[in-house]
Amino acid sequence: MILIDRFLSDEQDPKAVEKVLGKLNDMLTTNEELIYLAVQKKPAVNLLPDCIALSNKRIFYCEPANFGITMNFKDISWKSIKEVSFKEELFGSKFICVPQHGENIITEYIPKVQARKLYQAAYEQLEGYKEQQLLAEQEERRAQQPVAAIEIPVQEIIPEELPAAAFVPPAAVVEEQEDETTLKLRKLKTLYDKQLITQEEYEAKKADILDSF
Template sequence: MINIDRFLADEQDPKAVEKVAGKLNDLLTSGEEILYLAVQKKPAVNLLPDCIAISNKRIFYCSPSNLGLTMNFKDISWKNIKEVSFKEGLLGSKFICVPQSGENIVTDFIPKTQVRKLHQAANQQLEEYKEMLRQQKLEENRASASSFNMPAPAATPVIELPIEEAVIIPEIAPVEVSKEDEIEQKLIKLKTLYDKQLITREEYEHKKAAILDSM
């Protein structure tokens, strides 16, 4: 239940506060609380005053109808509010809410003390909401920048030897060997060069094919 005592410090109408608070209690969502409640004080007859309540999620506009037997509630969330302001006058003050779209919402005959605190509470919540949006935008920008600037995996370095060095095969001393033995020796030498990474795979295969073709 909403504790109405803290909403009577600025000469709010106790009956209006009690009626509105009882209704608002059923409208609050999880984690939502009423931060301030202001009540109209009309200069002549003030039997059915309008009320404005500020919560951490929205602004409630409460208007009695049917001679006070029923109550109409309208609300506007902080994401749909552009700014809030007030204007003081001789017979009370006006609280002005400027929505992101549509006409301004103006409530008059709010006592000066109440309209100042009403504006302070509403403006604080609006700034906190805007700051939350700014922080979310910064986080999104950081995430996008990190994804875009992620360095590519480092390529494995390839060491290439000059062709004239890579393809040189040491001469084999002439010996009395058969054609098959000679080719076998050349293939062994060629494989040794490849295993020591002195020639590339492509050079190895090319030389190997040339040796086999000479058979």
């Protein structure tokens, strides 16, 4: 339930405020709250004044109808508003809302104190919305930008040269000379393989060579 007292600080008409708040209470959306309410004060007869209510999401225009039995509500969101202003006159002030599209919305006979506070609250909400939109657009553009590839230079690896002392040449293969007995046995085997001597001769000669060893 909306408390009425906080909207009576600048001599707003209590009956008009109570009637408007009773209707607006059911129109507010989730996380929406009223910030300020201004009540029209006509110079002659002020039986059915119009009201302007600001929330953190929109502006409500409240106009009594059917001799005050019913009330018409029109609202415009902050994203649809280009700018707001007010103009002081002899009898009160004009509060002017300039939408992004369409004609200006002008409400006359708003008491000067209320008009100034209405403008101040509306201006702050509008600027806050524009700033949020700008930040959102910047984030969206940043998210759409391709991520630049980071080129990492490849460091050439040069093998370290070993010190001269560390290099050990392979050992030379020393061919061992055959002794006389081995040489005679090899030649004898060659003669036998070429069938120049018989097996009996090969065995006999082999025995002689081994006996002489």
